Amino acid sequence: MHNVESPDQQARWSRLVDQLEERLDELAQAFTTKVREIPEYGESQVTVQEIRDTARETFRRLIRGLKGTHPDSRDGLLEFASDLGAKRAQAGIPPESLTTAVRLDFSILWAELLEIASPEDAILLASRVDKVWGVVDEFATRTHTSYLTERVRMAQEESSIQREFVARLFNQSTPSVETSAQVASALGINADSRFALVAASGEPGARLRTAVSRFTSNTTARQKLFLHESGGNTYAFWALPATRTRSADSEDQLPPPLADLPCGYVPEVLGLRALPAAARTAESLAALxxxxxxxxxxxxxxxxRLARQALQDSGMDLAAEIEEALAECRGGERERLLETVRHYxxxxxxxxxSExxxxxxxxxxxxxxRFEELTGIDLAVPAKSARLIVAWA
Known part of the structure; x- marks a missing residue:
């Protein structure tokens, strides 16, 4: 059963809300003081005057919602909340900071109500707390929803712009210095940094796209991965640390999601202008x-493998020549010779x-x-050994 307020209680509530409206400047100042204590607001593009003006308008609309006498008060409040959320997203305010700031509205409003109310208003205030919280919470929820929507839109727009510039870079066999500088500016990187690149197609290409998408969606990741797709191939590149660390294994420089992915890999090139050539190399490696x-x-x-492919493309098949030379082996001789040579x-x-x-x-x-006698390959001679390594690649 719901309690029905008497006309006197309704009148008293209206007077309290009117008094709140008369104190808009005090409410706005209290909010401004508290919100400036949030580090991200203090360091943001949002000026003190803008915070104060927005707070005043917010409280004016919230109080209008508490009155409930204006048919369009709720719609106006939510429209204002949507606009506020989008503006704070554009200003780069973190979501946690925005939530903290918006939630201040209730505590400040309620504290002001307690200050202007008399002890006799205790029961009235207790009956109205849900109303106050409901109005503020709806405002806060709409603000946060609008903020997230704008963040998604901004991210999509940024991603679209970045894709355009990346495509412009890779569409030139040798990008100009001007193009390189424009791409670097769009991506927020140094055009003269060292870069690494991978390429894949087919199922590995799909895995590469997924890996990059998941990695870039991780807001805590410090490294940036950039994606490019062309001609059925998927490419990903990233800037290497400014300080060169020559490890024994170039795979140490791979971002974690790419370490176990079959793809062509160019561990290092200097500058953005070198990436199109690196992409062609990585594509050739991926084909192997x-x-x-x-x-x-x-x-x-x-x-x-690269050398063998190049020789095969020119009509030379070293592996076939060796197989033909070993054809005269009898019994298990061929297997013993091959095993020994591979180990050596x-x-x-x-x-x-021998061990x-x-x-x-x-x-x-x-x-x-015996292997040399059959094939003419002396494994003690590096040039001859290299021929065998290529043949068996």
Missing amino acids: LRPRDTRPLSADSAWP LSTGNITVT QLFCHRNTILNRLN
Whole structure:
């Protein structure tokens, strides 16, 4: 059962609300003082005068909502809240700071009501607290919703602009200095930084898009990843730290989401202008990926594959030549020779190879000599070994 207020209580409530309206300047000043204590507001583009003016208008509309005598008061309040949320998003106020500021409205309004009320108004105030909170909460909710909507719109607009500039960069084989500077400005990076780039297509390309999307949506991530798609290929690039740290493994510089992704990988180029050429290299590396590959493939690790592909494109098939030379092997000789040669290529040491295969050193030497006899490849000669490495890449 709901309590019905008497005409006297309704009249008294109207007088209290009227008194609140007479104190708009005091309410606005109290809000301004408190909100300036929020660090993000103190350091923002929002001026003290704007905060005070907005607070005054906010309280005027909230009090009008408490009166409930104006049919359009609620719509006007919510429209004002929507506008406020969008403005604060454009000013770069963090969401937590905005929520803190908007929630001040209730505490300031209620404190002012308690100050102007008399002890006899206690029951009246208790019956009206939900009304005050409801009006302020609806205002706060609409402000926050509008803020988030504007943040999404701004992010989409920024992303769209960035995509345009990235496409402009990659559409030129050798971008001009002017183009490079424009792209750097749009992306908020240094045009002369060192960059890394990866490329993938098909299913790995879809995984790359997903990985970049998730990474960039993480607001705590310090590193920026930029995406570009063209001709069925997906590319991602990022700036490397200003301080060069030469690690033994270039994969140490990969952002975590890309470390276990099969793709072509160019670990370092200097400047934005070098990225289109790096994209072509990464695309070539990605074309060499095999089903067993589970990590990025760089030129350092894939040079034998690149060399083999280049030779095959010119009509030379080293692997076929070696297979033909070994065709005269009988029984298990071919398998023993191949096993020995592969181990020796990976170690470069007769003793280590003999230990790995549990054979005498002389047995290893005999097998290597037999391999040379059949193929003409002396593994002690680097140039000859390189030929074999490329053939078996």
